[in-house]
Amino acid sequence: MQKDQIQLPDMKKKIISASPLEACKLMNSSMRGLTQQEAEKRLAQYGKNELVQKKKNGLLKKFFANFTSLMALLLWAGGIMAIISDALALGISIFCVNIINGLFSFFQEFKAEKATNALQKMLPASARIIRDGKETKILATEIVPGDIMLLEEGDRISADARILRSSDFKADQSTLTGESNPIRKSEESITKECSYLEAENMVFSGTSAAAGTCRTLVVATGMDSEFGKIANLTQNTEKTLSPLQKELNILTKQIALISFSIGLVFFLIATFLVKDPIMESFLFALGMIVAFIPEGLLPAVTLSLALSVQRMAKEHALVKKLSAVETLGCTNVICSDKTGTLTQNEMTVNHLFTMRANLIVTGEGYKPEGEIKDGNTVINIQKSSVLELLLGGATLCCNAKLLPPQDGKEKYTVLGDPTEAAISVVAQKGGIDLDSLNLRYPRIMELPFDSTRKRMTTIHQMQETFDGSNRIAFVKGAPQELVELCSRCYDGSSSREIKEEDKKRIMEANDHYAKDGLRVLAVAYRPLNKEDRSLPTSLHEYTAENVEKNLTFIGLIAMQDPPRSEVKDAVALCRSAGIKIIMITGDYGLTAESIARKIGIIQSPDAKVISGSELATMDDDALKQVLQGEVVFARMAPEQKYRIVCALQELGNIVAVTGDGVNDAPALKKADIGIAMGITGTDVAKEAADMILSDDNFATIVRAIEEGRNVYNNIRKFLRYIFDSNTPEAAAPVVYLLSKGMIPVPLTILQILTIDIGTDMVPALGLGAEQGEKQVMQKPPRSIKERLLNKNVIVVGFLWYGLLGTLFALGGYFLANLLNGWPNVAIAQEGTTVYAQATTMMLAGVVFSQIGMVMNNRTDYDSVLKRGLFSNRYINAGIIIELILIVAIIYIPFLNDIFNTAPISWLEWLYLLCIPFIVFGLEELRKKILRNIKKRKGEH
Numbered sequence: 001m002q003k004d005q006i007q008l009p010d011m012k013k014k015i016i017s018a019s020p021l022e023a024c025k026l027m028n029s030s031m032r033g034l035t036q037q038e039a040e041k042r043l044a045q046y047g048k049n050e051l052v053q054k055k056k057n058g059l060l061k062k063f064f065a066n067f068t069s070l071m072a073l074l075l076w077a078g079g080i081m082a083i084i085s086d087a088l089a090l091g092i093s094i095f096c097v098n099i100i101n102g103l104f105s106f107f108q109e110f111k112a113e114k115a116t117n118a119l120q121k122m123l124p125a126s127a128r129i130i131r132d133g134k135e136t137k138i139l140a141t142e143i144v145p146g147d148i149m150l151l152e153e154g155d156r157i158s159a160d161a162r163i164l165r166s167s168d169f170k171a172d173q174s175t176l177t178g179e180s181n182p183i184r185k186s187e188e189s190i191t192k193e194c195s196y197l198e199a200e201n202m203v204f205s206g207t208s209a210a211a212g213t214c215r216t217l218v219v220a221t222g223m224d225s226e227f228g229k230i231a232n233l234t235q236n237t238e239k240t241l242s243p244l245q246k247e248l249n250i251l252t253k254q255i256a257l258i259s260f261s262i263g264l265v266f267f268l269i270a271t272f273l274v275k276d277p278i279m280e281s282f283l284f285a286l287g288m289i290v291a292f293i294p295e296g297l298l299p300a301v302t303l304s305l306a307l308s309v310q311r312m313a314k315e316h317a318l319v320k321k322l323s324a325v326e327t328l329g330c331t332n333v334i335c336s337d338k339t340g341t342l343t344q345n346e347m348t349v350n351h352l353f354t355m356r357a358n359l360i361v362t363g364e365g366y367k368p369e370g371e372i373k374d375g376n377t378v379i380n381i382q383k384s385s386v387l388e389l390l391l392g393g394a395t396l397c398c399n400a401k402l403l404p405p406q407d408g409k410e411k412y413t414v415l416g417d418p419t420e421a422a423i424s425v426v427a428q429k430g431g432i433d434l435d436s437l438n439l440r441y442p443r444i445m446e447l448p449f450d451s452t453r454k455r456m457t458t459i460h461q462m463q464e465t466f467d468g469s470n471r472i473a474f475v476k477g478a479p480q481e482l483v484e485l486c487s488r489c490y491d492g493s494s495s496r497e498i499k500e501e502d503k504k505r506i507m508e509a510n511d512h513y514a515k516d517g518l519r520v521l522a523v524a525y526r527p528l529n530k531e532d533r534s535l536p537t538s539l540h541e542y543t544a545e546n547v548e549k550n551l552t553f554i555g556l557i558a559m560q561d562p563p564r565s566e567v568k569d570a571v572a573l574c575r576s577a578g579i580k581i582i583m584i585t586g587d588y589g590l591t592a593e594s595i596a597r598k599i600g601i602i603q604s605p606d607a608k609v610i611s612g613s614e615l616a617t618m619d620d621d622a623l624k625q626v627l628q629g630e631v632v633f634a635r636m637a638p639e640q641k642y643r644i645v646c647a648l649q650e651l652g653n654i655v656a657v658t659g660d661g662v663n664d665a666p667a668l669k670k671a672d673i674g675i676a677m678g679i680t681g682t683d684v685a686k687e688a689a690d691m692i693l694s695d696d697n698f699a700t701i702v703r704a705i706e707e708g709r710n711v712y713n714n715i716r717k718f719l720r721y722i723f724d725s726n727t728p729e730a731a732a733p734v735v736y737l738l739s740k741g742m743i744p745v746p747l748t749i750l751q752i753l754t755i756d757i758g759t760d761m762v763p764a765l766g767l768g769a770e771q772g773e774k775q776v777m778q779k780p781p782r783s784i785k786e787r788l789l790n791k792n793v794i795v796v797g798f799l800w801y802g803l804l805g806t807l808f809a810l811g812g813y814f815l816a817n818l819l820n821g822w823p824n825v826a827i828a829q830e831g832t833t834v835y836a837q838a839t840t841m842m843l844a845g846v847v848f849s850q851i852g853m854v855m856n857n858r859t860d861y862d863s864v865l866k867r868g869l870f871s872n873r874y875i876n877a878g879i880i881i882e883l884i885l886i887v888a889i890i891y892i893p894f895l896n897d898i899f900n901t902a903p904i905s906w907l908e909w910l911y912l913l914c915i916p917f918i919v920f921g922l923e924e925l926r927k928k929i930l931r932n933i934k935k936r937k938g939e940h
Contacts, residue, residue: 015219016190016199020164023217029146031164033130042144049143049159049221051231066102069245069298070252078293081286097299097757127158130215147218155209160225161216163187163201168448169212171203176226176638176663182210182417184450195612197226197637206662230638233666234688242672243654243784244326244712248301251719251788259292266733274740288733294722300761301715304768308711316695317704318678324690326715327673328708332578332781333653334701335645335667338585338595341658341677341698343561346411347422351518353509353556354386355491355502361426364562366402366412368428380431385493390555391427393474394523395434396441397458398423419519422559441472447544454478457548459528459539467495469527473547479510479522479556486524489553498553506553513558517594520558524551560591563599570699571600578780579705582631582648584641589634602630612636615643623647638663645670654784656701658693659685675701702777709782710772716788718767720797721850721857725755727802728809728846735810744830746813746842748900754889759847759882763854766875770858771867792860801853804922808915809845815911816841816904836902840890841912843901847886848912851879852919861930864920 015023024030034042066072075098083091127140130148140158143149149161151169163169163185170182176197183200190199197204203216206227222228241249267285270276276284305322312319319325339345346366352359359379363370371378372387381388400416402424414421424434441460449456455477462470475482483506489498506522513520526547528535535546574581581601585592589609596602607630615623615633624647633644641657645667648655657664657671660681665688668674676689677696686692693700732747816838817827828834854875858864870876889895891903 012196015162016196016201019189020162020187020217023162023164023219027146027217027219029148029217031148032133033148034144034146035132039131039142039144039147042146043142046144046224047222048141050141051228052223067098070249072098072102072298074252074256074293075298078289081289084283084286093753093757094293100299143218143221145218145221149216149218150213151203151209151216152213153209153211157203157205157207157209158221159205159218160220160227161203161218163203164215164217166214167212169214170210171207172210173197173204173207174661176204176207176230176661184448185214186450187214188452193613195635195637198635227662230662230665233639233642234669234684242321242323242327243330244301244323244715246784247788254787254789255293259289262292262730263289266737269737274737276741284733288730292726292730294719294726294756297719297722299757300718300722300764300768303765304714304718305711307765307769308707312704312707315703315707316678316693316697316700317707318692318694319690319704320692321690324673325708326711327654327690328656328701328705329710329712330781330784331654331656331673331705331708333580333582333648333655334574335582335584335641335648335655335657335671336698336701337658337660337664337677338583338587338592339561341660341693341696342567342583342599342601343563343595345561345680345696347418347519347559348562349422349426349557349559350562351513351556351558352387352390352426353506353513353558354390354554355489355505356384356386358509359387361429363429366414366421366425368425370429372426372430382431386490386554387430388432389490389525390523390557391423391430391432392437392441393525393554394423394476394521394557395427395432395437396443396460397456397474397476397523399446400424418561419521419559423521423557426557444471445539445542447542447547449477453544453548454481455548457544459542459547467527467552469529471528473526473528475524475526475548475551476521476557479520480507482522482524482551483507483553485549486551486553488551490525490555495552502553506556509556513556514590515594516560517591517598518558518560519591520556522556523554525554526551560594563595564697564699566697566699568599570702573702573777574705575600577705577777582627582633582644584633584636584644586636587634589632592632592634596632602632604630607631609634612640615640620647620650624651627651638666641667642670652784654781656705658698658701659689660696661685664688706772706777709776710770711768712782713772713776714768714770716790716793717770717857718764719788720793720801721764721767721854722756722760723793723797724801724805724853724857725760725846725850727798728806728842728849729755731806731810732842743827744835746810746839747846748839750899751839751843751901754843754885754899755846755850759885760850762881763850763875763878766872766878767854767857769874770872773860773862800926801856801923804919805846805849805853808849808919809842812841812845812908812911813838815908819905819907833902836896836900837904837908840901840904841908843899844886844890844904844912845915847882848915849919851882852916852923854878855916855920856923859927861927861934863924863927865924 011026014026018026075094079091079094079098125140126137127143128135128137128150129143130136130150135150143159148164149159151157157171164187166186169185171185172182185200185203187201190201196202203214204227205221205225223232263285266288267281270281270284271278302322305325308325309319309322312325336342344365346364348364350361352361352372357374360373361370362373372380379387381391398420400414400418400420402421403413403415405411406413427434441462443458444461445459447457455475457473457475459471459473462472466472483503486498488495489502510520528547534550536542571581583592583596583601589611593602593609608626609632610626612635615636618626623644627644627647641664645655645657649672654672656673656675657667658675658677659665659668660677662682662684665684668676668685668688673691674689675691675693676685678686678692678694679696681692691704729747729752732745735743736745814822817834820828820834820837828838855864855869858872858875859867889899889901896902
């Protein structure tokens with residue numbers, strides 16, 4: 001284990017605000033690096049530079065967890081009771097059901113905890129450092145605080161380090177901060193207020209060098225690095241039970257209470273009313289308890305969820321954990337990233353400003369299709385010289401490359417800064433040929449962008465003179481800073497002196513774009529005349545100081561990452577479904593608020609935009625207060641996203657969180673359902689998540705939520721369906737008791753099991769595949785206090801459906817006796833052929849009643865006929881299988897012996913065939929009455 005490193009918050013501030021030499025002193029190091037002896041001493045003190053993994057549950061423990069849920073324990077108890085009550089076959093069958101379900105759940109849900117392993121893979125194996133004044137290559141795990149680490153383009157960064165010296169260095173920090181663009185770094189001390197992760201003189205473990213070279217001072221390693229802190233937070237975040245798992249546990253307790261209560265009542269009746277021997281009464285009561293345990297419920301739920309997972313995969317939502325499907329259904333808050341999820345992750349220029357016009361650009365994304373319009377007039381570079389100069393100059397001052405779609409893919413690929421890629425796209429829309437442009441204006445020098453100047457310059461040789469010169473500098477950068485350097489402006493076909501009102505007009509346009517959340521760049525040029533005495537005679541002596549002045553302003557280019565076309569409708573659907581969306585982004589507040597308003601996430605004028613620095617000063621109560629209203633969070637650090645999720649859960653919300661970077665992993669794991677991006681997401685994010693979007697699309701989440709709601713409704717439907725048969729199963733021993741033993745039990749224990757895990761199972765699974773109600777997304781999410789076993793299931797399932805099933809099943813039992821001379825002869829007793837025929841009719845009566853019931857359970861109020869009687873092919877297949885099973889049990893001799901059945905007459909078959917139609921017709925009548933009542937209430 002590592003010991004405390006020199007990494008207190010105040011030390012972080014000192015490191016980033018100190019000069020390179022002062023930073024070395026703070027870390028007790030020097031520019032020559034540590035000595036080997038000192039490095040070994042620090043390695044012993046601080047530990048290896050690696051992520052320490054928390055001890056996890058073993059494979060065996062995870063395996064047995066699938067057999068010890070409350071419902072599984074109830075089934076184990078039921079199996080033992082069946083064996084005690086002399087029903088060995090029943091007990092073994094229940095055990096088999098439990099084992100099969102446990103194995104199925106294990107293989108469906110087992111995913112090795114790879115999050116920390118995935119983090120570890122992102123750390124390099126070796127690193128270049130300076131020790132004893134000499135460059136050497138060592139294992140990355142042996143780096144210690146105080147080491148001098150060398151980095152160049154393409155290197156993975158091994159530790160958190162302070163830059164001491166750099167040359168055009170950029171770091172790709174997307175895995176850590178979510179920022180998609182490479183960040184320019186320098187050794188300059190930080191004097192302004194900023195977060196540690198935003199410090200431009202720091203590089204961080206787990207990120208990579210995107211360009212240039214630098215020499216750095218290691219300040220934190222292993223678990224004390226920012227990367228390590230994320231790993232620690234991810235590992236220590238425990239997943240709680242999903243709402244469905246909690247609900248099934250409650251249901252198990254309810255069923256156990258009901259079944260044991262009924263068993264106790266029947267034990268007392270059998271003992272004191274019927275006067276059966278105590279042991280016989282006890283065994284009878286055990287049989288009743290077993291009859292009320294829904295042995296098929298767990299497999300039905302598991303398989304139904306698995307079917308939903310398959311359906312969601314076709315909709316680009318890959319679910320890793322079965323119970324996560326239903327969790328989506330009761331989600332009432334979605335915390336979403338902006339870039340790539342709500343937006344297209346393709347910067348698009350949509351406005352151009354020149355001194356002559358304010359132009360609009362059509363088309364979205366990197367596909368160079370669209371037009372540039374001045375009002376209703378389409379213009380291009382042939383019609384406007386200022387447009388040619390603006391687009392040509394801006395394009396020449398770019399380094400990014402745009403590659404056309406390859407290998408059958410639809411999207412363009414950007415090499416470099418997405419902002420620059422957007423400029424090359426709008427240039428093509430304006431009619432510029434990029435290859436021809438670069439040939440006509442070859443670049444001879446570049447003054448790279450830096451965060452202090454907030455601009456970059458490229459110098460080009462021209463074949464023809466422009467403004468009296470064969471050499472020109474194009475400058476692009478932040479409008480305010482660049483306009484201050486302009487002494488002239490290009491007004492149509494020539495340049496003129498820039499006036500104060502011109503500058504005011506330019507900045508008003510800039511402010512207007514910025515308020516709309518657009519990223520704005522200003523473009524200017526300067527002819528580099530040989531006669532200009534303010535310029536050096538040698539090109540190598542050109543600097544930002546002597547080139548970037550006396551500029552001529554050309555125009556503004558405004559762009560944004562546009563919202564996905566389908567997101568606005570998806571957000572509106574979330575609102576109607578009672579789901580709150582909170583944007584949590586690493587982008588700037590104005591941009592985030594603009595996108596949030598455009599797509600409808602926030603609508604109130606009082607909506608708040610909270611920055612990371614503002615959140616840092618808030619206590620938990622203040623945060624919870626803010627979360628009650630409309631809010632957007634911008635410039636968030638990883639631990640802040642995690643904190644927001646925790647606060648939402650403490651307020652009683654079911655929270656879904658989207659993310660793609662390493663920084664998102666703790667929040668993804670903490671959320672009730674973590675959703676990772678499949679295209680842009682890191683392996684770490686995918687491992688921490690419960691669901692992966694293969695298309696990175698917010699609208700897919702909404703479709704998945706709809707599926708989740710349907711799943712819960714369908715689980716309730718087949719729960720109600722399974723309980724339908726419990727009433728006739730319970731009625732059989734009641735008849736025996738009320739007759740004081742004169743009527744033998746009309747349904748044997750093994751026949752009950754045949755219904756529970758045989759004939760009922762496949763149609764029940766068909767209900768799990770039933771299409772959802774049209775109004776499912778017009779209602780608020782279900783309350784987590786709402787029970788699966790509610791009033792509707794008890795009244796409609798146990799009583800109404802159960803009563804119908806009982807009447808028809810017992811009717812079949814007495815019909816068999818009637819056809820064999822009853823009541824003129826005594827009712828058939830156990831062991832006789834007539835008794836076998838009678839129990840067969842009782843069993844078949846339940847089965848044929850359930851054929852009608854499965855159709856009835858497809859809807860709550862709507863007519864099944866309107867939905868399509870045979871539209872659910874799974875139910876159709878289930879009914880066919882159900883019929884095949886009952887025919888086999890009735891007519892195959894060796895099955896007759898096992899299940900105590902016998903062949904029946906054509907008259908009995910006629911009776912059975914009528915049952916489903918009567919059951920279905922009566923229920924359709926009840927639903928029509930209910931619809932009429934609801935309609936009248938609606939009218940009044």
